[in-house]
Amino acid sequence: MSGELQRTPLHARHREAGARMMPFAGFEMPVSYSSIVAEHRAVRASAGIFDVSHMGEIRLRGAAADELAQRLFSNDVSKMEPRRVRYGLLCLPDGGVVDDVTLYRVSDSELFFCVNASNIAGDLAWMREVRDESGLDCELIDESSGTALLAVQGPAARAIVASLRPADVDAPRRWRFVAGEVADVEVQLSRTGISGEDGYEIYAPAERAAELWDRLIEAGAGRLAPAGLGARDTLRTEMGFPLYGHELDRRTTPLEAGLERFLALDREFVGREALAAQAESGPDRRLVGLLMEGRAVAREGYPIHTSAGTGRVTSGTFGPSIKRSIALGYVPAEESASGTRVEVEVRGRRVAGQVTGIPFYRRKS
């Protein structure tokens, strides 16, 4: 199996750092370097650096790039100025989610999507299909293998990255990105991330990734910890952010997943009609956050018993910052209100939990 796994440009760095490696979405990725909880806490208290180079980048270029992005993407593209980033969904005509992505606008004729590693091929095929059906003039370029992505997240991220940037250049604000240098490497510096903390996602050429990683680690000495996918998962779960393949898939709609604020239903995109109809009638099931009693973890796949029927846990963990057992899962819509009591079946035993608003965690300030 391991012979088939792809490696990121930072693979050797992870090995040298003694990371525990694991297959993830076809890549051999670091799960943790010290411990998941220690890395999670480092991100909340100071900063962590993640190699997320497995993520894909697909560029749209051409006269109709903007129009194709509008058709593919659920969120509003028309109001997006250059150097802005938006989160949204790629949907099927029936509203099912092909992928959840961030869209970067470079110019009117150039945009790129950052997509989930497990969906790169599926997204590309879907984008080509939509493009070819509509006859739009737009190149689709898969830049995934040539692009490294480093995430520097946490309250100290700004100071660390600033120390490696020309002094007179301002950092981009939240949900914006700039092209420029970090540690003498030409990058796209984006003020985004899924940790729930301030921070950056830095797109760099694969061949310069190790150099950039080293310079960031050096600049962050004492306040920046390498962090793996384990901490990335506990951080995003505390924020209640969905992860494709867990909360989202082709048989799940954004409305079921509570992502209505990322749907611009007043304009045309693939899936809009089905989603507008579902918004009207209301979905039958909804994604909720669960705060569990006690410390047992409600894990993916465990049944959620409610008075209106049985749902299922999609992600569960012990939240290192909120120090509670937390889960995300689907329940019948009529049992999805905050405060609703449910029971999760944990190894044959029923554990009480309560539907709660997400995020579970909110940063101070």
Next chain:
Amino acid sequence: MSEKSYDFPENCRYTDSDEWVRLEDGLALMGITDYAQSELSDVVYVEQPEVGAQLEAGQNFGVVESVKAVGDLVAPLAGEVVRINTELEDSPELVNEEPYGRGWLIALQPEDEEAVESLMTAEEYLRHVEARSGA
């Protein structure tokens, strides 16, 4: 793959399901090994039996949960549970920090103390771990 070195004290005996047992004053103290805690990492919850429960050798009697995984606990010996480590309710991380000390799980009154001798020695267990991790 990894070149970690583990601590397997000579005064304990070991099971192939990664528990340790140590006889102290006629009781069999048990916990999970340094290898097991390292593989699980970040223990957040220990599900323990009731004091007074009768365990058969090989019986599942609880779980150790970490952030990423669940590990079954298997009784290495038959006997009655006479004490459980209640400190783990609030501080399950002790299983990671001191697997042979404050992170112990339960104490059994063994039906047959001699049965401990049939378990692996530290040296045998080390070979077992090495063979399994493909070193």
